[in-house]
Amino acid sequence: MPKVSEEHREARRRQILDAAWVCFARNGFHKTSMPDVFAEAGLSAGAVYRYFPGKxxxxxxxxxxxxxxxxxxxxxxxxxxxxxxxxxxxxxxxxxxxxxxxxxxxxxxxxxxxxxxxxxxxxxxxxxxxxxxxxxxxxxxxxxxxxxxxxxxxxxxxxxxxxxxxxxxxxxxxxxxxxxxxxxxxxxxxxxxxxxxxxxxxxxxx
Amino acid sequence: MPKVSEEHREARRRQILDAAWVCFARNGFHKTSMPDVFAEAGLSAGAVYRYFPGKxxxxxxxxxxxxxxxxxxxxxxxxxxxxxxxxxxxxxxxxxxxxxxxxxxxxxxxxxxxxxxxxxxxxxxxxxxxxxxxxxxxxxxxxxxxxxxxxxxxxxxxxxxxxxxxxxxxxxxxxxxxxxxxxxxxxxxxxxxxxxxxxxxxxxxx
Amino acid sequence: MPKVSEEHREARRRQILDAAWVCFARNGFHKTSMPDVFAEAGLSAGAVYRYFPGKxxxxxxxxxxxxxxxxxxxxxxxxxxxxxxxxxxxxxxxxxxxxxxxxxxxxxxxxxxxxxxxxxxxxxxxxxxxxxxxxxxxxxxxxxxxxxxxxxxxxxxxxxxxxxxxxxxxxxxxxxxxxxxxxxxxxxxxxxxxxxxxxxxxxxxx
Amino acid sequence: MPKVSEEHREARRRQILDAAWVCFARNGFHKTSMPDVFAEAGLSAGAVYRYFPGKxxxxxxxxxxxxxxxxxxxxxxxxxxxxxxxxxxxxxxxxxxxxxxxxxxxxxxxxxxxxxxxxxxxxxxxxxxxxxxxxxxxxxxxxxxxxxxxxxxxxxxxxxxxxxxxxxxxxxxxxxxxxxxxxxxxxxxxxxxxxxxxxxxxxxxx
DNA sequence: AATGAATGAGGTTTCATTCAT
DNA sequence: GATGAATGAAACCTCATTCAT
Missing domain, CATH: 1.10.357 (Tetracycline Repressor; domain 2)
Structure with a gap:
């Protein structure tokens, strides 16, 4: 799934941020684990780390x-x-x-x-x-x-x-x-x- | 030994809370580990857990x-x-x-x-x-x-x-x-x- | 299991090193994972990390x-x-x-x-x-x-x-x-x- | 296009091997990741894997x-x-x-x-x-x-x-x-x- | 031929807590 | 009352590899 459009990238970022938002609002920054975010976003660990270098x-x-x-x-x-x-x-x-x-x-x-x-x-x-x-x-x-x-x-x-x-x-x-x-x-x-x-x-x- | 004990207990509690205060102010609640508190208080894990049931x-x-x-x-x-x-x-x-x-x-x-x-x-x-x-x-x-x-x-x-x-x-x-x-x-x-x-x-x- | 004798500590170190030796000889330093060592030593992760700060x-x-x-x-x-x-x-x-x-x-x-x-x-x-x-x-x-x-x-x-x-x-x-x-x-x-x-x-x- | 292709293949192989050499000499086989090699070679993952089946x-x-x-x-x-x-x-x-x-x-x-x-x-x-x-x-x-x-x-x-x-x-x-x-x-x-x-x-x- | 996004297992390490001594 | 060794789940993150484009 290479060479992807700019919109795609932006959509992914948004998807991840939305998931993080939900998790953070539910459990707070520190009681939210990265796996929580992966699950909420429906993405793999690697996918999230491609868009954000860390928590x-x-x-x-x-x-x-x-x-x-x-x-x-x-x-x-x-x-x-x-x-x-x-x-x-x-x-x-x-x-x-x-x-x-x-x-x-x-x-x-x-x-x-x-x-x-x-x-x-x-x-x-x-x-x-x-x-x-x-x-x-x-x-x-x-x-x-x-x-x-x-x-x-x-x-x-x-x-x-x-x-x-x-x-x-x-x-x-x-x-x-x-x-x-x-x-x-x-x-x-x-x-x-x-x-x-x-x-x-x-x-x-x- | 009720009286002495009570004073002692209170002093220990204070000692632990002071240590926790320092740690929390320095690193925040969630980036402070219990071992951090033990070290700052100069007490063992068991000692702290005797006075407080948990973080x-x-x-x-x-x-x-x-x-x-x-x-x-x-x-x-x-x-x-x-x-x-x-x-x-x-x-x-x-x-x-x-x-x-x-x-x-x-x-x-x-x-x-x-x-x-x-x-x-x-x-x-x-x-x-x-x-x-x-x-x-x-x-x-x-x-x-x-x-x-x-x-x-x-x-x-x-x-x-x-x-x-x-x-x-x-x-x-x-x-x-x-x-x-x-x-x-x-x-x-x-x-x-x-x-x-x-x-x-x-x-x-x- | 607190306050343990010096011999106990030394024995544990030896136990861990022996396990590491076996693992390292079998798979090499880099293909040996820490869990491999834990298993070979019959100890938990925390126990090993108490004696050695890292791999x-x-x-x-x-x-x-x-x-x-x-x-x-x-x-x-x-x-x-x-x-x-x-x-x-x-x-x-x-x-x-x-x-x-x-x-x-x-x-x-x-x-x-x-x-x-x-x-x-x-x-x-x-x-x-x-x-x-x-x-x-x-x-x-x-x-x-x-x-x-x-x-x-x-x-x-x-x-x-x-x-x-x-x-x-x-x-x-x-x-x-x-x-x-x-x-x-x-x-x-x-x-x-x-x-x-x-x-x-x-x-x-x- | 057999001849040109062959030269091209050989040049690519060399390019990749040179990059790997640099990485391996710098960090060792095991601390060199494939992404390290990709970056050093200036090639994509897919390109490297076309020429070498793996690390x-x-x-x-x-x-x-x-x-x-x-x-x-x-x-x-x-x-x-x-x-x-x-x-x-x-x-x-x-x-x-x-x-x-x-x-x-x-x-x-x-x-x-x-x-x-x-x-x-x-x-x-x-x-x-x-x-x-x-x-x-x-x-x-x-x-x-x-x-x-x-x-x-x-x-x-x-x-x-x-x-x-x-x-x-x-x-x-x-x-x-x-x-x-x-x-x-x-x-x-x-x-x-x-x-x-x-x-x-x-x-x-x- | 080449790209690079995506996967997901697995790596190292830390931590809150317990309990034998 | 106090110790600190031990646990083991779980955290964060990386990596070799694949494959749709």
Whole structure:
């Protein structure tokens, strides 16, 4: 089965990554064995190792794909002409995550963040991608400031960092404590984001 | 020999947990082998297994100890008569973490959160302890509301959840992206927490 | 089965080395798998790895043991007060090899020499032990010179090297070509060593 | 297209054997993988397998080529009308080996000898070729006897065997112990071969 | 003639855990 | 209470080889 098309190669990679995703979400990175992945992918060991040099590479690739999904989500929002108010948008983004293409990045993200502490290469890759997320959220803050729904005195970069932290904790609590905690956070964020603007109507932001 | 034995037992447990802490912080839960722990503790396999039934128990115990450190930190703050304003307190808590008894819970927390996704028993334990954290932060919110530095219209429980999420993301970004990100978050949180009150001075929430 | 005597440890090492010897002689270093050794030794994988850190260590140890047997053979000869004439002694040494303790170093030596080309650590170890062999053969040459059965004009160190080379080739041909070749070499060596002394008497080379 | 094809086949075979030679000399037969050979040859797996049925065939072919180089060397010497004295010729042959066509058979010979112990087919092939070497060295001995520089009482076949053993050990020690040992052997062989003839002249050692 | 993707057995090694001493 | 030798399943990965294209 030689000389195979580029599409074939890409499809195989995808097939393997999808299988890895399923395994990782089910059992975690470290309780997933490579044979688990082979079985899930329906491929032989050699076939998988042709496309990925080892387990670490699989983890890195999964980390990239899952972070990319958040970026795609943000890009889709940023592409719109008008943005919903922040207290609508932020919960919407978090709630959109599980629906992304049938695979839920939120189920793997905590593992990725944890793994960065052991694997400097992964840490660098993740830091880079979180930088991309940060860029987009900074832009979002600027647009909100321009629209007058965010205090123009705030530094958009700093604020974007806070938003990232919030989203990360949101994901963790969803995973750890379930839906109830998630809904509490949603309510809390809504209230926090909604209040200040009303407050400001009578004079702030001058 | 009940008393001596009890002290001895406790000392041994501590010795083992300290060793496990060092190993886990260095290599992560899954890349730490039990022999690694034996060596770090200077004990034999049998000795460790006398005090902990297995690796999972070690992980659970570490998770409990590290979460407890955050609770202790909060209790210390709550014990004070007067609280610093929130924009001072929140960064202070996060910055105190690494100094807690020479062991930095922030270095293990992401691993614990990640691990809960695979281990329901650990998930339950962590959920319980995060519940304790939530209780304390809720109380904190109430006191801030009573002191007039937090919008009384906010639900203190929901707000506490948001604060937990924020702290979790804060810890993750510190680990993943380093000090710069940490400082950005600190600045962002300070600005966000400081603004609304000023803003509100001119008549909010009436 | 803890806290075991030094003899026990030594016996285990011997047990493993004996098993490795059998396997290596049967199938060669590289066609012998570690499971082969486990089975031959009647031990588990873990047990073998407790005593030897890996396959390379097993090979090195075997190389040392087998070279040591040649050294022991030489020492036994050197301990005698009177030596048989060289044309008797040299074939006797080679023929004694297979009988050494039931294990035939000649069956492993070619593999060891070959392996030194890939493994510098083994090369160093073997070079050291061949140095020991050389010391003893040099001493032997000196004693033959003192006894008047070896040309005193020859450098004993150089001559000892030649003898080592001869023995090595002897072993190789025995292994590769069988008994016939071995006997031819024996006859050739006998004639060569016996002649010169006699030969000189009648003034050949005319 | 018979002629062109035949040349092509031969060129490909050579290309593959050269690559195998390089790999085998670098890492040994057993630590060289077929993929190593593919890469070194710049060919695909299928291409190599078209010309050689497997790895064993590659090893056998290499063994043949390298032994043939020694035979060629001997033939070249035998073709000359006058021979240098044995104490010149023998070291010269050994020293010529590394220069043979840019590839040094001495670097592979010990591996070949070692391998014969595991592979009866290879053993037979090597025995055959060493027989060819033996024929030539026997002839050489006869010519030396005819020239009066070798004791006519020696059996030329036995003596030739001894010479082969000597050359084999010479090669091994060069590989294992380096140049110093090689030079010692050379000096030793020169002295041993030169003395007897001279020795007889003055009736020493009486 | 040549490619190279795919196979899957098998290689070495590690690890959590037990239990005789 | 403590030791540490022993187990043996299982992990990761490589390799010689095949064969559809």
């Amino acid at each position: 670490e590479a699989l983890i890195t690739a999964i980390a990239e794909v899952s972070t990319q999904q958040l970026i795609d989500l943000l890009d889709a929002r940023l592409a719109a002409d008008v943005l919903p108010p922040p207290e609508e948008l932020l919960p919407a983004i978090v709630e959109d995550l599980p629906a992304t293409g049938g695979t839920d990045p939120a189920a793997l993200a905590p593992q990725v963040w944890s793994e960065t502490m052991r694997d400097p290469r992964l840490a660098a890759a993740v830091a880079g991608m979180l930088g991309d997320v940060h860029l987009r959220l900074t832009e979002l803050c600027r647009r909100y400031q321009a629209a007058g729904v965010l205090d123009p005195g705030l530094d958009p970069g700093d604020t974007a960092r806070v938003v990232i932290a919030l989203i990360q904790g949101w994901i963790i609590q969803w995973n750890t404590m379930g839906l109830a905690a998630h809904q509490q956070i949603t309510a809390g964020v809504r209230a926090l984001l909604a209040r200040p603007r009303n407050a400001g109507q009578s004079g702030q932001d001058g | 999972e128990a070690l992980i659970t115990a570490i998770a409990e100890v590290s979460t407890q450190q955050l609770i202790d930190l909060l209790d210390a703050r709550l014990a004070a008569d007067v609280l610093p304003p929130p924009e001072e307190l929140l960064p202070a808590i996060v910055e105190d973490l690494p100094a807690t008894g020479g062991t930095d819970p922030a270095a293990l927390a992401p691993q614990v959160w990640s691990e809960t996704m695979r281990d329901p028993r650990l998930a339950a334990a962590v959920a319980g302890m995060l519940g304790d954290v939530h209780l304390r932060l809720t109380e904190l919110c109430r006191r801030y509301q009573a002191a007039g530095v937090l919008d009384p219209g906010l639900d203190p429980g929901d707000t506490a959840r948001v604060v937990i999420a924020l702290i979790q993301g804060w810890i993750i970004q510190w680990n993943t992206m380093g000090l710069a990100a940490h400082q950005q978050i600190t600045a962002g949180v300070r600005a966000l927490l400081a603004r609304p009150r000023n803003a509100g001075q001119s008549g909010q929430d009436g | 390379e260590a097993l090979i090195t140890a075997i190389a040392e043991v087998s070279t040591q047997q040649l050294i022991d053979l030489l020492d036994a000869r050197l301990a005698a007060d009177v030596l048989p004439p060289p044309e008797e002694l040299l074939p006797a040494i080679v023929e004694d090899l297979p009988a050494t303790g039931g294990t035939d170093p000649a069956a492993l030596a070619p593999q060891v020499w070959s392996e030194t080309m890939r493994d510098p650590r083994l090369a160093a170890a073997v070079a050291g032990m061949l140095g020991d062999v050389h010391l003893r053969l040099t001493e032997l040459c000196r004693r033959y010179q003192a006894a008047g059965v070896l040309d005193p004009g020859l450098d004993p160190g150089d001559t000892a090297r030649v003898v080592i080379a001869l023995i090595q080739g002897w072993i190789i041909q025995w292994n590769t070509m069988g008994l016939a070749a071995h006997q031819q070499i024996t006859a050739g060596v006998r004639a060569l060593l016996a002649r010169p002394r006699n030969a000189g008497q009648s003034g050949q080379d005319g | 064993e065939a590659l090893i056998t072919a290499i063994a043949e080529v390298s032994t043939q180089q020694l035979i060629d060397l001997l033939d070249a010497r035998l073709a000359a009308d006058v021979l240098p004295p044995p104490e010149e010729l023998l070291p010269a042959i050994v020293e010529d080996l590394p220069a043979t066509g840019g590839t040094d058979p001495a670097a592979l010979a010990p591996q070949v000898w070692s391998e014969t112990m595991r592979d009866p087919r290879l053993a037979a092939a090597v025995a055959g070729m060493l027989g060819d070497v033996h024929l030539r060295l026997t002839e050489l001995c006869r010519r030396y006897q005819a020239a009066g520089v070798l004791d006519p009482g020696l059996d030329p076949g036995d003596t030739a065997r001894v010479v082969i053993a000597l050359i084999q050990g010479w090669i091994i020690q060069w590989n294992t112990m380096g140049l110093a040992a090689h030079q010692q052997i050379t000096a030793g062989v020169r002295a041993l071969l030169a003395r007897p003839r001279n020795a007889g002249q003055s009736g020493q050692d009486g």
